[in-house]
Amino acid sequence: MGEKSKVVSIDGIKVACANCSLATLCLPYGLESQDVERLENIVKRNKPIQRGQLLYGPGDHFRSLYVVKTGAVKTFTQTPAGDEHVIGFHLPGEILGLDAIQDNQHGCFAKALETTAVCELPFEKLEHLATAIPGLQHQMLRLLSREVSAEANMISLLNNSTAEERLASFLLSLSERFRRRGFSPTDFFLAMSRQDIGSYLGLALETVSRLFTRFQEQGILEVDRKHVKIKDLEHLKQLLRHHTPCHASLNRSS
Amino acid sequence: MGEKSKVVSIDGIKVACANCSLATLCLPYGLESQDVERLENIVKRNKPIQRGQLLYGPGDHFRSLYVVKTGAVKTFTQTPAGDEHVIGFHLPGEILGLDAIQDNQHGCFAKALETTAVCELPFEKLEHLATAIPGLQHQMLRLLSREVSAEANMISLLNNSTAEERLASFLLSLSERFRRRGFSPTDFFLAMSRQDIGSYLGLALETVSRLFTRFQEQGILEVDRKHVKIKDLEHLKQLLRHHTPCHASLNRSS
DNA sequence: TTCCGTCTTTGACCCAGATCAAATGGAACT
């Protein structure tokens, strides 16, 4: 049965990067297959964690990056008073812990929103491997850079958008992320609470709730608890046409 | 006189990374001196650009990262309607263009706020060098990670803070950055307009102006146009004690 | 020196969304 080999087998299908449906979203993207093999030799696959369990917390020594394999994770900080500030939500294929490379310790909590499996990437080994595999180094830099861009977009959203635009943007982001993972882009379940969404978007949870109601009244959505159906994707997109930065500018003035 | 050597000489002092007062803030930090030398062989030092000139714009092909050597740069996007959204301000030793690694093109404008000299780091050469110098690879990852952390802080600030807290935080950030560069942390000139500050902090320029007035009335600052003197640093710090995330949490609940 | 354009300050008003409060509805128990 080969149970002792480095990669676990289930029905003859290796649980390995090479066979992972998320590979194109993840670290192995663009690597030669023999390099992917070297990468998966350092990946640790622990048993799934349950809803509410922490992957790490602020102050924890940084040893590994984590990639969500199944499930969903939220990252957040906490004030001394005890209230949470949600930093982000992480779906399958998305990397956690990039902010900790900086000073070798985590700066926030990472908590499972549902039963979640993660791939653990011991960072020292990863870094060492990256010196030997230029493509891996490049991909790591790209992932970090993507995170920087994504956060810059978030900052722009928070700076320049109404509550309506923020929620529309959030839903469209989820929709697109589900689509790329092969799920329905118009029919999905929210892993997080209204409170979490509000905290993430800088809104009161009541505002989030009211907006869901309004979007439903306008025929944009059908909402039932955590279940969201997008009925009018175009309308949703239209809601944030206004404040999108202009990336198509070709002419230049001093 | 050795004018033809790779590094320009002025009064016998090389304009080179090894002698640069910003080295500890910049890419060479932590590298062996022979590695610093290899790094500075790929650095291009062009002539300074004038206030208002662009370093790059959205859509420009990404070739190089830039480090501000003297002066100040703002990065921003522009809506089709033509109004700017400031993303950040960059002081000497700070890196520009990290968000462009992702898709090989710049996503925003970078404009000099005053006469500015930058060091240009051709990215392909840098990446190639990083495979040969593990310390350089590590430092690059650290810099990217620091950017991620800094932006996460910004997001938290925008999500959870009042106008007063935002401006206090901005001034303290400038103060600290000047201090680390050997300038006075309590007496400096703002390179950017009230408009720019407002855009950066998600506030109307009028609000920024009113806050400067109020801080002055409260004896926290003395403000004269672009000139800022911090009279009561502690008071300023106190203004944002409340909403700071708790990084000292040691206990853990499920 | 005056003129002009831009940046900044100050005042008056208003609204999106926060806050407070209460009712409603599931889900997981016994």
Add this chain to the structure above:
DNA sequence: AGTTCCATTTGATCTGGGTCAAAGACGGAA
């Protein structure tokens, strides 16, 4: 079925800061 505990919805009210408007104040050009 009933009870408890949350999460969510809905309503009523309030306010921080945006918007509009106008008046300085500086700096550069001629």
